[in-house]
Amino acid sequence: GAVVSQHPSWVICKSGTSVKIECRSLDFQATTMFWYRQFPKQSLMLMATSNEGSKATYEQGVEKDKFLINHASLTLSTLTVTSAHPEDSSFYICSASSGVNNEQFFGPGTRLTVL
Amino acid sequence: AQSVTQLDSQVPVFEEAPVELRCNYSSSVSVYLFWYVQYPNQGLQLLLKYLSGSTLVKGINGFEAEFNKSQTSFHLRKPSVHISDTAEYFCAVSVEGSNYKLTFGKGTLLTVNP
Numbered sequence: 261g262a263v264v265s266q267h268p269s270w271v272i273c274k275s276g277t278s279v280k281i282e283c284r285s286l287d288f289q290a291t292t293m294f295w296y297r298q299f300p301k302q303s304l305m306l307m308a309t310s311n312e313g314s315k316a317t318y319e320q321g322v323e324k325d326k327f328l329i330n331h332a333s334l335t336l337s338t339l340t341v342t343s344a345h346p347e348d349s350s351f352y353i354c355s356a357s358s359g360v361n362n363e364q365f366f367g368p369g370t371r372l373t374v375l
Numbered sequence: 376a377q378s379v380t381q382l383d384s385q386v387p388v389f390e391e392a393p394v395e396l397r398c399n400y401s402s403s404v405s406v407y408l409f410w411y412v413q414y415p416n417q418g419l420q421l422l423l424k425y426l427s428g429s430t431l432v433k434g435i436n437g438f439e440a441e442f443n444k445s446q447t448s449f450h451l452r453k454p455s456v457h458i459s460d461t462a463e464y465f466c467a468v469s470v471e472g473s474n475y476k477l478t479f480g481k482g483t484l485l486t487v488n489p
């Protein structure tokens with residue numbers, strides 16, 4: 261089946277630093293990638309949708325200057341949390357779609373802790 | 376806009392008992408429906424999906440779900456659960472023309488007790 265990886269799986273950083281999370285589709289070309297945020301014991305909240313080669317579309321309330329998304333190729337999207345603060349601590353999950361069967365394939369998630 | 380309601384936040388059951396996790400959706404256009412499972416500190420794994428055709432959908436790990444358009448429901452069932460089925464289960468909906476965007480329910484924590 262389709263495999264999506266994320267790196268790193270967990271990261272701890274100091275307040276004010278930036279953190280980059282990578283999302284890769286390993287065995288298919290992802291025309292669309294999605295970034296979600298999940299707080300403990302809660303559902304996934306869509307942050308943004310990115311199509312390869314174009315600017316990401318952010319959901320209402322998500323700061324585009326704080327959460328920078330790049331989808332430079334059909335197999336890689338990155339999320340950069342700029343000037344991270346403790347309230348940005350969360351579980352970040354990406355997913356990728358090849359445009360077939362309306363299905364998304366999810367990565368294993370990245371646990372971000374900002375001290 | 377579409378929405379998903381998972382009526383039960385927690386469902387405790389005993390091992391080998393049957394289980395049903397409820398999901399209702401709201402949408403003014405045709406929908407695609409999904410059930411995902413999430414184990415602690417992991418991403419989501421697709422259990423099953425309804426895109427079109429037969430309303431009874433069979434998925435992995437012995438789960439199945441039935442799409443009921445008149446009741447706008449997509450309940451997940453398993454006739455006999457195992458301890459290993461303990462996890463968070465999410466129902467999700469996508470609609471045509473949405474660029475495959477998923478709207479998730481709040482999740483149901485299934486706890487299987489010995």
